[in-house]
Amino acid sequence: MKKSLKARNNDLANTERQLEILSNGIFADGKLPTFANKIKETNQFPLLAKKLEILQINLGYMCNQVCTHCHVDAGPDRKEIMTIETMQQCLDVIKKTGAHTLDLTGGAPEMNPNFKWFVEEASRAGIKDFIVRSNLTIIRANKKYHDLPQFFKKHGVHVVSSMPHWTRGKTDKQRGDGVFDKSIKALQMLNEVGYGTKGSDLKLDLVYNPSGAFLPGDQMALENDFKKALKTDFNIDFHNLFAITNLPISRFLDYLIASENYEDYMFALVEAYNPSAVENVMCTNTISVSWDGWLYDCDFNQMLNLKVASKVKHIADYNEELLQNRNIIINQHCYGCTAGAGSSCQGVVA
Amino acid sequence: MSKTYYDAADLRKFGRITEWNEELGNKFFDYYGKVFEEGALTAREKSLIALAVAHTEQCPYCIDAYTKDGLQRGVTKEEMMEAVHVGAAIKSGATLVHSVQMMNKVNKLDG
Numbered sequence: 285m286k287k288s289l290k291a292r293n294n295d296l297a298n299t300e301r302q303l304e305i306l307s308n309g310i311f312a313d314g315k316l317p318t319f320a321n322k323i324k325e326t327n328q329f330p331l332l333a334k335k336l337e338i339l340q341i342n343l344g345y346m347c348n349q350v351c352t353h354c355h356v357d358a359g360p361d362r363k364e365i366m367t368i369e370t371m372q373q374c375l376d377v378i379k380k381t382g383a384h385t386l387d388l389t390g391g392a393p394e395m396n397p398n399f400k401w402f403v404e405e406a407s408r409a410g411i412k413d414f415i416v417r418s419n420l421t422i423i424r425a426n427k428k429y430h431d432l433p434q435f436f437k438k439h440g441v442h443v444v445s446s447m448p449h450w451t452r453g454k455t456d457k458q459r460g461d462g463v464f465d466k467s468i469k470a471l472q473m474l475n476e477v478g479y480g481t482k483g484s485d486l487k488l489d490l491v492y493n494p495s496g497a498f499l500p501g502d503q504m505a506l507e508n509d510f511k512k513a514l515k516t517d518f519n520i521d522f523h524n525l526f527a528i529t530n531l532p533i534s535r536f537l538d539y540l541i542a543s544e545n546y547e548d549y550m551f552a553l554v555e556a557y558n559p560s561a562v563e564n565v566m567c568t569n570t571i572s573v574s575w576d577g578w579l580y581d582c583d584f585n586q587m588l589n590l591k592v593a594s595k596v597k598h599i600a601d602y603n604e605e606l607l608q609n610r611n612i613i614i615n616q617h618c619y620g621c622t623a624g625a626g627s628s629c630q631g632v633v634a
Numbered sequence: 635m636s637k638t639y640y641d642a643a644d645l646r647k648f649g650r651i652t653e654w655n656e657e658l659g660n661k662f663f664d665y666y667g668k669v670f671e672e673g674a675l676t677a678r679e680k681s682l683i684a685l686a687v688a689h690t691e692q693c694p695y696c697i698d699a700y701t702k703d704g705l706q707r708g709v710t711k712e713e714m715m716e717a718v719h720v721g722a723a724i725k726s727g728a729t730l731v732h733s734v735q736m737m738n739k740v741n742k743l744d745g
Contacts, residue, residue, distance in 0.1 A: 451710055492705065501706035505678065509708050551646060 285460065286350045288359040289535060296538045299589040303537045305537065307617040310547055316554050317401035319618045324561040331612040333581070336604055337569040339383040340583060340629065341374055342366070343393040343402070344575045348425045351446075351459045353493065353536040355587055358391040367574040369401050373599045378409045382604060383571075387629065389417040389583065394429060399505075404560055407439040415442045417491075417629075420470040421463055433470075433477045442487040443479060444526070444629075445471075448495050471520045480522040488521075491631075493528045497545035497554060499623055500527035503632045526631030529553075531584050531620035553619040561626025564633035567612045571608060578605065581612045584630065588617065645695045678707045685714060686721035 289297040290439060296302055310316045316420060323329045347358035366374075393399055393416060407414060416436065423432045436443055447467060448458045455464040471488075474480060480488030490510065494500050507525035514520040530536045532549060540546040567581040571592075577599040580586040590613040591597050591620035596606045626633035652659030653742055670680050679704045688696030 449708065449710075454710070492708075496705065498702050498705045501703075501708065502677070505676070506708055509678075555646070 285360070288350065288357045288361050289538060290357055291359070291361040294538065299587070302537055302588060303615060305541075305546075306532065310550060311616055316550060317532070319343045319616050321613050322554070322557060322619075323559075323562055324554045325616075326562070328559065331562070331565070331568065331614060333608055333610045333612060334386050334568045335608065336381065336383050336571060338385040338387055338566070338629075339378065339381055339571055339573070340387040340389060341573045342575055342583065342586065343371075343391050343396040343399060345391045346395045347391040347419065348422055349392070349419055349460055349463065351535075352539060353458060353495075353530050355531055355534045355536060355584060356391060357534045357587070363393065365397075368401075370575070370577045370599065371398055373602075374573060375402070375405050375409075377599060377602045378406050378411065379595040381411075381424075384411065385413040385415060386411045387415040387417065389629075392419050394418065394422045394432060400435065403435070403439055407441070409601055413442055414440060415444050417444050418631045419459075419471075420445045420447075421459075423470040423473060424466040426502070430473075433473045433479065436474075437477050437479070444489045444491060445610055446493070446495060447490045447510070450510050450517070453551065454495050466519050468520065471514070471522070471623055472518065475519075475521055475548065480520075482521065489524045489526060490522050491528055491629075493530050497540060497543065497549045499529055499556060500627070503527040503625065513548045524631070524632045526629070527621055527625075527627070528629070528631065529620045529627035533545075533584060533608060533617050534587055546559065550616070550619070553623045556623035556625060557619060558622055558624060558634055561622040561624075561634040564570075564626065564628075565618075565621050566628035566630070566633070567618075567621075570629075571607060579607070581610075582621075584617055584620075585613055587614070590615070640694050642694075642698065645698060648687040648695070671726065678709065681707055682713065683719040686717040689718045690725050 313319050320329055323331065345356055345358045345362035346360065346365055347362070348360060350359040388403070390396075396402070403416070418432070423429050444468070446459070447455065449455050450462040455467065456462065471480070474488055477486070478484050479486040492500060492510070500506065503525060506527055510525050511522070514522070532540055532546070532553075537546070540549050567585070570582055572580040572583045572586045574580065574586050578586075579592045579594070579597055579599065579602075580590065581592055592607065592610055593613055594607050594610045596603050598610055621627045621633075649663070652663070670677060670684075681700060684696065685700040685704055689702050701714065
């Protein structure tokens with residue numbers, strides 16, 4: 285199994301180096317406009333936070349997979365895991381938040397040793413939509429995870445899982461050998477307990493992100509193709525497909541540079557810039573909490589270590605009112621969320 | 635001047651043809667956009683036809699564009715190669731069917 289950028293001491297494990305790449309070259313010599321200048325053209329600068337709708341909590345960067353394009357640089361070698369003390373601080377916030385969606389992510393959030401306790405406690409807060417981002421293979425990774433479908437069902441969890449393609453070759457190329465078969469088995473287990481079936485309240489959605497240096501196609505057309513193929517080949521049902529654009533950070537940035545696709549990809553993102561996507565971009569209604577309790581505008585800013593521009597920067601000092609109307613921290617990676625129909629953790633936005 | 639006849643970066647400049655003839659350029663791009671919309675054929679099917687034609691026309695810009703377009707639509711490499719073979723089959727068929735003319739001529743002149 286491959287190692288994370290961090291374990292390989294790769295230059296890009298350093299977030300400042302990533303920001304340097306994103307700020308220099310084609311953006312410094314004027315070949316392409318910076319994101320700030322681009323949104324100024326449509327009077328959308330500065331980008332301001334609106335009312336909080338989604339509280340996204342990252343339970344740790346440890347993962348049983350090492351996907352080629354992971355923006356978290358997650359993997360088995362990542363030891364950053366949320367402690368029970370920080371979890372308790374998060375629970376205090378969950379109980380009083382005005383957000384309608386709680387979104388647990390990682391790494392593989394299930395690998396946090398206190399994951400089940402945290403889900404049990406959080407589910408009591410009665411938040412309308414309680415998402416766990418499961419990579420699927422974790423359900424098959426070890427006997428202790430085999431009961432996850434039942435556990436998710438018991439707590440009314442909305443399962444959102446990654447699936448880059450309906451074919452084995454493309455999925456395994458991006459996510460590792462054997463991932464496709466394990467994912468299929470996990471999806472069948474989720475279907476068996478009622479997830480993803482027509483009319484079921486047990487929501488099962490899939491996340492599609494392109495397997496290479498290209499943008500996602502039409503979300504609805506891809507959803508139809510996924511549904512047809514997974515039903516025909518494996519009798520699998522799911523509800524919705526979220527098409528997500530790969531942002532040029534972390535391992536995907538490393539891939540873009542190594543494959544000499546970086547400039548073309550940035551041109552493609554800028555050419556596909558859609559001002560109406562800026563209106564609904566997720567950082568304006570989301571707070572992302574890191575494993576160690578710091579607050580960010582989104583998961584991508586978390587991975588670039590760009591903390592919120594607010595007096596409140598940590599979950600211990602959380603104050604939803606003070607976080608409203610804050611300036612969103614932007615850089616050139618933001619073009620990834622405003623290309624075409626836009627992109628967010630919930631799919632297209634425009 | 636460029637040292638080669640084709641430059642991949644020129645594809646990005648395609649839209650600029652309207653600068654020298656706005657009316658005809660815009661009419662072309664409107665038509666082009668309309669053709670590729672979802673219709674009796676899906677946009678995915680049209681993308682594969684475009685890829686096959688891109689090869690028979692041997693247009694490097696079109697090959698780049700419709701390979702990328704196919705990937706964006708989830709088209710697999712197997713589907714892409716089959717589409718190219720359809721184009722190749724028509725190209726070679728078009729060559730070979732002319733051999734009937736050659737056979738006719740031989741039969742007439744030397745039969």
